[in-house]
Amino acid sequence: MIKCAVIGAGRYGTNIIHAFRQLEQQGIAKLVSICDTNFDVLNSQCKKYNVKGYLDYKEMFEKEKIDAVAIATPDHLHRDIAVYALNSGKHILVEKPMDVTVEGCLEMIKAAEKNNVLIQVDFHKRYDPYHQQLCKDVRSGKFGTIEYGYVHMEDRIEVPAVWFSSWAQFSSPVWFLGVHFIDLVRWCLQSNGKYVFATGSRMKLTKMGIDTYDSISAKVVFENGVSVTFDTCWILPEKFEAIVNQSIRFVGTEGIIECDTQDRGTRLCSTKNGMETYNLGFILETQDRYGNTVYKGYGIESIADFVYNIQHLKNGGSFENLKKYAISAFAEDGLEATRIATAIHRSLDTKEIVHI
Ligand SMILES: NC(=O)c1ccc[n+]([C@@H]2O[C@H](COP(=O)([O-])OP(=O)(O)OC[C@H]3O[C@@H](n4cnc5c(N)ncnc54)[C@H](O)[C@@H]3O)[C@@H](O)[C@H]2O)c1
Numbered sequence: 001m002i003k004c005a006v007i008g009a010g011r012y013g014t015n016i017i018h019a020f021r022q023l024e025q026q027g028i029a030k031l032v033s034i035c036d037t038n039f040d041v042l043n044s045q046c047k048k049y050n051v052k053g054y055l056d057y058k059e060m061f062e063k064e065k066i067d068a069v070a071i072a073t074p075d076h077l078h079r080d081i082a083v084y085a086l087n088s089g090k091h092i093l094v095e096k097p098m099d100v101t102v103e104g105c106l107e108m109i110k111a112a113e114k115n116n117v118l119i120q121v122d123f124h125k126r127y128d129p130y131h132q133q134l135c136k137d138v139r140s141g142k143f144g145t146i147e148y149g150y151v152h153m154e155d156r157i158e159v160p161a162v163w164f165s166s167w168a169q170f171s172s173p174v175w176f177l178g179v180h181f182i183d184l185v186r187w188c189l190q191s192n193g194k195y196v197f198a199t200g201s202r203m204k205l206t207k208m209g210i211d212t213y214d215s216i217s218a219k220v221v222f223e224n225g226v227s228v229t230f231d232t233c234w235i236l237p238e239k240f241e242a243i244v245n246q247s248i249r250f251v252g253t254e255g256i257i258e259c260d261t262q263d264r265g266t267r268l269c270s271t272k273n274g275m276e277t278y279n280l281g282f283i284l285e286t287q288d289r290y291g292n293t294v295y296k297g298y299g300i301e302s303i304a305d306f307v308y309n310i311q312h313l314k315n316g317g318s319f320e321n322l323k324k325y326a327i328s329a330f331a332e333d334g335l336e337a338t339r340i341a342t343a344i345h346r347s348l349d350t351k352e353i354v355h356i
Helices: 011-025 039-049 057-063 079-087 102-115 129-140 158-163 173-189 298-314 319-325 331-350
Strands: 002-007 029-035 052-054 068-071 091-095 119-122 146-156 193-201 215-222 227-236 244-252 255-260 267-270 274-277 284-287 293-296
Touching: 002 011, 002 057, 002 298, 011 029, 011 039, 011 068, 011 293, 011 298, 029 039, 029 057, 039 052, 052 057, 057 079, 068 079, 068 298, 079 091, 079 102, 091 102, 091 298, 102 119, 102 331, 119 298, 119 331, 129 173, 129 244, 129 255, 146 158, 146 173, 158 227, 173 193, 173 215, 173 227, 173 244, 173 331, 193 331, 215 331, 298 319
Parallel strands: 002 029, 002 068, 029 052, 068 091, 091 119, 146 227
Antiparallel strands: 146 244, 193 215, 215 227, 244 255, 267 274, 284 293
16 A cells, blocks of 8 residues: 655645545555645645644654655745655655756756655646547657647636635746646657747736736747647636636648647536536546545546556566656656746746747
């Protein structure tokens, strides 16, 4: 049994708790404890999930036997916790982005290598079955040589303005949203970013006292020559039919593929909620035959995959095998996504093309 903990038990940490708890029911993992610096959050999560809680992760590591830890603190607060966990000999699943600095990612990688532990980054877009097929088709040459691509990922304004207004100014549409698709595109193209040019707007959120970009439009040219535009924003109206609007497309010498991962074909309208669309492939809440709540979907699969990878290593499996066969995003993937995202922010600052 892999002994797990969660650091940062807020909105997304809750999803990780669900995933670990399910693996506990299957006898694969045990959720040993959770940690959050916010007393009220910690208290309510401990009660809800009947699990031990700590305000300080260092104390948690001292007192509990833990193999693996998931880090779901705000985007700019992953680094120190990750490095400490790695130096304490824990495997880590770090929420995207791995870190908001290249130096932070490199420090984590050094600590992981020194302690012979795993870094996995929760880039769950890789686990969406439509993306897996898209990636397979792109790599197989079905569309000939890819010439260009386009991505958009946009959140409703409540995400920066309500969900985490306290730390949105330390993040951006690229850090919070863009890195998901930056990783997916890198994974499909099997190529790293070469240079970028980006423009951005700060109109709405700054007026609301949240000092960050509303939207960022970035052109990334990859080492294999493919250019991909990433349009990201987090100011869609509250009345938009889904919390996230997103899609990806590639055009090649022999074809085109377009994947709308927001409107998957089911639209509804109710007096209570107005227009809605479902993205049930991400997280679907359902029940097992005993009436227990079960969560399914690629948002859960990517977390479970981390535990399965550790199990593989514990059973004598090699990291080389994981790198060769698993669809997981590891440290190098997190680092390369961060390299592209930092170059985008540098281009926003300098208004120039930035080479990576
Ligand atoms: N994979 C995804 O689709 C996805 C979706 C949403 C968020 N995220 C990522 O998850 C992370 C958390 O986002 P969220 O929406 O859950 O934010 P949140 O604000 O709801 O939760 C973050 C929690 O971390 C706690 N925290 C802060 N510093 C801490 C510390 N030093 N030790 C312990 N706890 C600490 C806060 O008190 C808070 O409860 C972010 O990096 C975000 O980008 C990923």
